[in-house]
Amino acid sequence: MVGLTAVQFIASATILSVMTGWSYTMSVIIVTVVVTLYSVMGGMYSVVYTDVVQWIFNIVGMALIIPFTLQAGGGLEQAVHSYLTC
Known part of the structure; x- marks a missing residue:
């Protein structure tokens, strides 16, 4: 689960950084705070949802x-041709 959580944080921070133009570090901090607060406030039900x-x-x-x-x-x-010639 730690690996899955890390991948979700990285992906979310990357998307946030690209979409907003914010630094990657700032995006990681924002994603971490939002996900942590949401999980703590809503419990496992909110995480599953x-x-x-x-x-x-x-x-x-x-x-x-x-x-x-x-x-x-x-x-x-072209995609099929490229796949078959690999």
């Missing part, structure tokens, strides 16, 4: 990004 919501956002986001990724990579035909 947010994990489910994040999972749904991840799945929907990945499904929505597929067409954009294929277009940027030259289409499905």
Whole structure:
């Protein structure tokens, strides 16, 4: 669980830093404080609830990004060709 928590903090801080232009260090501090306060105030129920919501956002986001990724990579035909020639 420590590894999973660290990865979530790193990913969240990176996203916050890129989206706001804040320094990575400041983003890590903000993410850590927000997640810690939320977890302490809401308990395990809040942690499970947010994990489910994040999972749904991840799945929907990945499904929505597929067409954009294929277009940027030259289409499905190019992706398959690149995969088969590796």
